[in-house]
Amino acid sequence: MAEHEFDMFGNPVRPGKGARGRPSFEVTERNRNKVKLLLAMGWSNDRVAHAVECSLATLKRHFRAELKFRDEMRDRLDAERLMVVTEKALDGVVGAQRLLAEMIERNDRMEIERSLAADRKKKEPALGKKQIDAAKARDADAELMAELDMEAERSAGRNARH
Structure with missing residues (x-):
């Protein structure tokens, strides 16, 4: 029986890792479950690919079914x-x-x-585009007035000290 090497996280190290050429990616049930779990947790495709030690393209090629149901x-x-x-x-x-x-x-x-x-x-x-724009304008006016009032209060405080 062949001995397998494991990394610090308990994942088997693929044969040929570190040797010339890239070893082909092996899809395991553990990796499928890991991808499903990480997708459930809201991870991005890049993070999931890093977690299963493959490229983004490899993730999309081998885990298309899982990614489809994110x-x-x-x-x-x-x-x-x-x-x-x-x-x-x-x-x-x-x-x-x-x-x-x-x-x-x-x-x-x-x-x-x-x-x-x-x-x-x-x-x-349901509001139309014109109504939404008008509401945004009102909100912006209110924010501007509040900011101007605060600036006026600061200015009055500085003048009172001098």
Whole structure:
């Protein structure tokens, strides 16, 4: 049986690493899972490529399926965590029962916030470009007036001292 060398993080060192020529990249299930996890955590493609020790082009070539579902990865991770905690809680693990209650409460708060945001969005009329520009202009005028008032107060304070 061949002996494998490992780096300081426990990843196997590919044969030929450091030798002339570039060894071909090997896709492993561990690397696939690592890519999915890092995408779920919101990492950029560059950071993910560095983490799995490949170029950006190699990442895109070998992990196209995972990259395609970048937005869904966080939901998949959260769903899996919820499943694991629920199974442990049903088995009677008290810590898991507590954690499940916290996860349910957090989920309920998120759903309420989403519902409120959707209600606010429904109530607010859609603004056109001219209305948006007018609102920006009003905000800019208010900010300018506030800045001028502060400058006038500073100036008055300096004059009072002299």
